[in-house]
Amino acid sequence: MDVADLGLPVDVPSTALFTDQYEFTMLQAALKAGTAERHCVFEVFTRRLPDGRRYGVVAGTGRVLDAVENFRFDADVLRFLGERNIVDAETLDWLASYRFSGDIWGYPEGEVYFPGSPIMRVEGSFAECVLLETVILSILNHDSAIAAAASRMSSAAGGRPLIEMGARRTHELAAVAASRAAYLGGFASTSDLAAGFRYNIPTVGTSAHAFTLLHDQERDAFQAQVNSLGRGTTLLVDTYDVAEAVRAAVEVAGPELGAVRIDSGDLLLVAHRVRQQLDELGARDTKIIVTSDLDEYAIASLAAAPVDAYGVGTQLVTGSGHPTCSMVYKLVARAESADVKAPLVPVAKKSSGGKTSIGGRKWAARRLDADGIAEAEVVGTGAVPADLVDRQLLVELVKSGDVVAREPLDVVRERHTAARDGLPLSATQLSRGEPVIPTEYVHGRSGSQ
Template sequence: MNTADLGLPVAVPSTALFTDQYELTMLQAALRSGTAERRSVFEVFTRRLPEGRRYGVVGGTGRVLDAVENFRFDETILGFLRERGILDGPTLEWLADYRFRGDIWGYPEGEVYFPGSPVMRIEGTFAEAVVLETVILSILNHDSAVAAAASRMSVAAGDRPLMEMGARRTHELAAVAASRAAYVGGFHTTSDLAAGFRYGIPTVGTSAHAFTLLHDTERDAFTAQVDTLGSGTTLLVDTFDVTEAVRAAVEVAGPELGAVRIDSGDLLLIAHRVRQQLDELGATKTRIVVTSDLDEYAIASLAAAPVDAYGVGTQLVTGSGHPTCSMVYKLVARADSEEPGAPLRPVAKKSMGAKTSLGGRKWAARRPDADGVAEAEVIGTGPVPADLADRQLLVPLVSAGKVVAREPLDAARDRHIAARAALPLSATQLSRGEPVLPTEYV
């Protein structure tokens, strides 16, 4: 969901300078050498998953489509490039008319991926495709990292709701993207109003410790909040003494108190004590919300605790220790001339070490076992085997420069839940391990 779905206007600035200078200097050199218009195929993939992770999650596809659509060089941007002496006149003239007119295929947002998976394939001339490298990678690397962390936290939380609360722990624009990616990965709400406005994600929030400290007594603070927001609000009970705060909260709001939030201490022990106290006070339906630097492991450790919801911030927006997916954008095929019908030939980096890549325009499919559970990620450059023809993973995203894959954010969220459920059960283990599916090249 985005503001277009909500009927809300949003000014989208050009994304053309979300790039590295060498993308444009390569363009200039290719224009001079006569190779800029050669038909080319670039692919986005990662050579490995973050250490110990069993699967990756594709996040940010919708934002990539927005970025490609708004990759435009207006006079202000061209003036900057001209004044800095970064590009020559003919290159600036070429950029003034830039529009991506090629095709993009990719794993749909929310799908899972594995080492070598061609998460996105960009096809067009070398000139129009190469300049998109940085912006596409910056979006996919960030959003996929957050979506993967969110997915693991969602597994750990089970049926208990998850609230994204990381806006103050990252860049203000990254916070909006992180909220979106977290929603795709399984979170239910966000505290970030910009994310709620831009993408229609449900928002939540009540008060912080500062509100309690503002008042002469904790009871006064609770009274002010309940008078304003109603008895269904969530009261923060760990500013001073938790036991006294819970007692005051129920006395002020009554047994209809919506929830109490615990933000510090031994959450497992405190949650049990608070649950017992709430029940004794007759507030049997009052929920317990916990926050305080949670990650998937802390959430899993609270599985047996009487906790009703989790709020997660720092660990989520930083990918729970893995803030990037190490995705790369590589040329895998190109024509030998600028003739429209010139055939493609595979190309690949062959240097020593771990940074080699496999040439050729690739397809990908996920092979199931006899029970319908995924057993391998199959990648190839030749004809697709008949038994995998209806299991291909890449779908058209952009066709002849036109976006063809707009979808509500909930569709990506639902897709992820289904894709994760189709993996072997060991995919949901939080213990470190190898990718749950092997990658097979055919």
């Protein structure tokens, strides 16, 4: 079987194996039972926010849309599934022509969310929807965790630029996704060129300590960098003695020196000393960039320091202690039969242990107070209350298998800023607390979005 026979572009990698095996065992069993074609509604949500977080950030939606489009079973994938006896021949035949033909609704990327928010709703036959579970959760859980950390750091930075530089602290592919999520959450640039290439994120970078150590004298390293990159470059000044390095940097580049970077020590104290020294040397416009294992708390502690920008790596790409959002993908409604006119029946897991779900296709809206600030996340089934019709959050992302809501990343980034600004002021506090607004549930008997 040739890849071209399946309609899969040879230059687009399939996402079909970014999944767990049990998705295929369920598919095979459902095909044999005659239930695979029942219309189903799956929803992505989280039962709680990571400990201490006041809001979540929806990120990765654009990557989910790409993954759904490229969820195809080419000859090599089908051969692998057959040789491993993961599915039988009848299921392989069904997979060979797989194309998601259903509908996907979701919170627009960059929006904030809360416990119970139906972040994404996937509708179609059980067979075509169940296969997408793992890849959707993988993307949303990772990207939303990074975006939430980035949003907190951006808020703590108070308008000062943030540089994402965590590529060396995570998997090479995860680093690209993390850069995208960080930019969405408020970061200004990335050091990762793959992210710059793929998502048009501004890229930055100058030199590391190795470049200084390569040269016989620190001044030689500074001179080489200025000769190559110009006086507007950023010189790393903490390889040996910071004060001596700052003096040499200004002597080499002059007062037009773009910036100095500090990567160690007591950043608050060192930044004040460096600022004073730069001013005394006439380099009043030279900026100070600090790095060194920063997180939102360290950034907030430097609010009074003469720092112009922050570079963040490890803590960002690991979600600042919360590398996942614990989102789940649950069946909430299914048709009584495979008949296209069969009514939907709400279904939900009812086990104990804090893992219960609420059945039924959900809508979601955000109720505002008199000042236009969010006061509650309202999630319901059935008809939407009249006063919330214009405040609904879910938008159509995929219609009958076709993506209908792809957006530029800058639009998503702006949406997040607006969404965060629409929350109560306490949302940006770094102290631990409950979600900044409550989630309220409304149960209706009829109606749908």
